[in-house]
Amino acid sequence: MPDANWATHDFTVKMLDWSAARGSRLAYSCRRCGRKFCLFSLVSRDAWAIDGKGRPLDSLISTRWLAEQCPRSFSAKDDEDRKQLSVSGTRS
Numbered sequence: 001m002p003d004a005n006w007a008t009h010d011f012t013v014k015m016l017d018w019s020a021a022r023g024s025r026l027a028y029s030c031r032r033c034g035r036k037f038c039l040f041s042l043v044s045r046d047a048w049a050i051d052g053k054g055r056p057l058d059s060l061i062s063t064r065w066l067a068e069q070c071p072r073s074f075s076a077k078d079d080e081d082r083k084q085l086s087v088s089g090t091r092s
C-alpha cells in the first residue's frame with residue numbers, strides 16, 4: 001500500500017478486471033469520506049484517485065488525497081476535486 005495514510009481510510013474493495021502484467025485492477029471506496037482510489041495489485045504503490053464513475057482525477061488531486069489521512073466525512077470540497085478529471089484520460 002502507498003503509505004500509512006492509506007490505512008486511515010475504511011475501504012471496501014472491488015475487483016474491476018485483471019491483466020497479466022499488473023494483476024488485478026482494484027477500486028477502493030472509503031465508507032467514511034467517500035473518496036475512491038484505483039490501483040493494480042502487482043504495482044500497488046502506484047494508486048490514483050478516481051471519481052464516482054471510475055475516471056482518474058487530475059494528478060494533483062491524486063497526490064493530495066494520497067498524502068492526506070481520511071477526513072472521516074464527506075465534504076463539498078471533495079466534490080469540487082472530483083470535477084477535475086485527468087487530462088491524460090483513462091488509466092488502464
Ligand SMILES: [Zn+2]
Nearest residue numbers: 009030033070
Ligand atoms: Zn476515507
